[in-house]
Amino acid sequence: MECDEKLVKVKSSKEAAVDAIKQRSDSIRQPQPAVISRGLALLFAIACGLAVANVYYAHPLLDAILSEFDIERSSVGIVITVTQGFYALGLLLLVPLGDLMNRRWLIPGQMFLSVIALVIIALAPVVGVLFSGLAVVGMMAVVTQTLVAYAATLAAPSDRGRIIGLVTSGIIIGILLARFAAGVLTDLAGWRSVYLVSAVCLLVISLMLLRFLPQEQRKASLTYIQLLQSVFVLYREERVLRIRSLFGLLIFTAFSVFWTSLVLPLSMPPLSLSHSVIGAFGLVGVAGALGATRAGRLADSGLGQQTTGIALVLLVVSWLPISYTKQSLAALVAGIILLDLAVQAIHVTNQSMILRVRPEARSRLTAAYMIFYSIGSAIGSIASTSLYDYAGWAGVCWLGAGVSAIALLLWIFTNRPS
Numbered sequence: 001m002e003c004d005e006k007l008v009k010v011k012s013s014k015e016a017a018v019d020a021i022k023q024r025s026d027s028i029r030q031p032q033p034a035v036i037s038r039g040l041a042l043l044f045a046i047a048c049g050l051a052v053a054n055v056y057y058a059h060p061l062l063d064a065i066l067s068e069f070d071i072e073r074s075s076v077g078i079v080i081t082v083t084q085g086f087y088a089l090g091l092l093l094l095v096p097l098g099d100l101m102n103r104r105w106l107i108p109g110q111m112f113l114s115v116i117a118l119v120i121i122a123l124a125p126v127v128g129v130l131f132s133g134l135a136v137v138g139m140m141a142v143v144t145q146t147l148v149a150y151a152a153t154l155a156a157p158s159d160r161g162r163i164i165g166l167v168t169s170g171i172i173i174g175i176l177l178a179r180f181a182a183g184v185l186t187d188l189a190g191w192r193s194v195y196l197v198s199a200v201c202l203l204v205i206s207l208m209l210l211r212f213l214p215q216e217q218r219k220a221s222l223t224y225i226q227l228l229q230s231v232f233v234l235y236r237e238e239r240v241l242r243i244r245s246l247f248g249l250l251i252f253t254a255f256s257v258f259w260t261s262l263v264l265p266l267s268m269p270p271l272s273l274s275h276s277v278i279g280a281f282g283l284v285g286v287a288g289a290l291g292a293t294r295a296g297r298l299a300d301s302g303l304g305q306q307t308t309g310i311a312l313v314l315l316v317v318s319w320l321p322i323s324y325t326k327q328s329l330a331a332l333v334a335g336i337i338l339l340d341l342a343v344q345a346i347h348v349t350n351q352s353m354i355l356r357v358r359p360e361a362r363s364r365l366t367a368a369y370m371i372f373y374s375i376g377s378a379i380g381s382i383a384s385t386s387l388y389d390y391a392g393w394a395g396v397c398w399l400g401a402g403v404s405a406i407a408l409l410l411w412i413f414t415n416r417p418s
Helices: 002-029 038-056 059-069 078-093 095-099 103-122 127-140 143-154 157-189 192-212 224-237 239-261 263-267 275-291 295-300 304-322 329-354 359-414
Strands: none
Touching: 038 078, 038 103, 038 127, 038 143, 038 157, 038 192, 059 078, 059 127, 059 157, 059 239, 059 263, 078 095, 078 127, 078 224, 078 239, 078 359, 095 103, 095 143, 095 224, 095 359, 103 127, 103 143, 103 192, 143 157, 143 359, 157 192, 157 275, 157 295, 157 329, 224 239, 224 359, 239 263, 239 304, 239 329, 239 359, 263 275, 263 359, 275 329, 295 304, 295 329, 304 329, 304 359, 329 359
């Protein structure tokens, strides 16, 4: 009897310890209720779109910036690369803070700094000041990824894919609409007006977030250095992160190859389109991006690999109509829809699959993945504008198709049963 009583006591103490550990783990991993309203998710999406647009406003303005600051055409891609390079740095240094700090203050704080940098760009007298402003804007734009990770934390598990898809669609739509807005504003009031208007919009949305974001408590007992080190540990420990990061690098290299260099053939003879018309092609891409918002649900249903494969085939195929840009703008429109549909579907699938593996490290997982995204975007920007000078639009299309084909081969290789 005494032995049985001791066993019962030991069992009870073990169960109590397990319950305590579980409660502590739950408090760390889910400091907020697992629910996010559609209105708050929409606010997240709008904030993401406005923030990330700052990185891409310069794409249709390259020729205007080139003329004003006397930058060589073969080097104009550096305008994009500066922003993307500091965006990558921000992913490493700032996004992981979402696992450590109160995001109710972190997110609006980064947006306020962006507002200051945008005003600096708008008033820049020399190229050095311009590049300094672009660097700060690029670094602070990573707030979009903090918002994505936060949305994933607030979402219920059964609804996480849809929420990630909605918030991420805000990012892609922001990237695409940035070109249209930049083109229209440039034709109306010059390229500097683009950054002034953006500063006002970002200030308004940051005040709204400060009002509606829920409070958080400290989520990780780590120093800042340990937090950064843990990002690299995640690469070693999570195979899905390594593979999906490579997909992110390749698809956004292809995405940037196209969108960075598109302004060059469209703005020169025989087409010679205005900034407004060139920017309007971003509206076409929105249709493709919206069509891919269900990719998160497919990933939650266990169809992430199949979705990725189909989207990669579409990405490769998209370069065929794109190659006929100078002969047919209708072909260009078809290619844009296919390209943006494919990229958005893969991107949402990547994030849905990655963010399910370590609930307590979602900001760090997002940072680890998006570092590859940013590297790919920077490579695509500088490579496409440099190649255009030597091989024209055909060379750019071959580059984009080649990168897309490599991504498809990676999927075939990694999709084999182990």
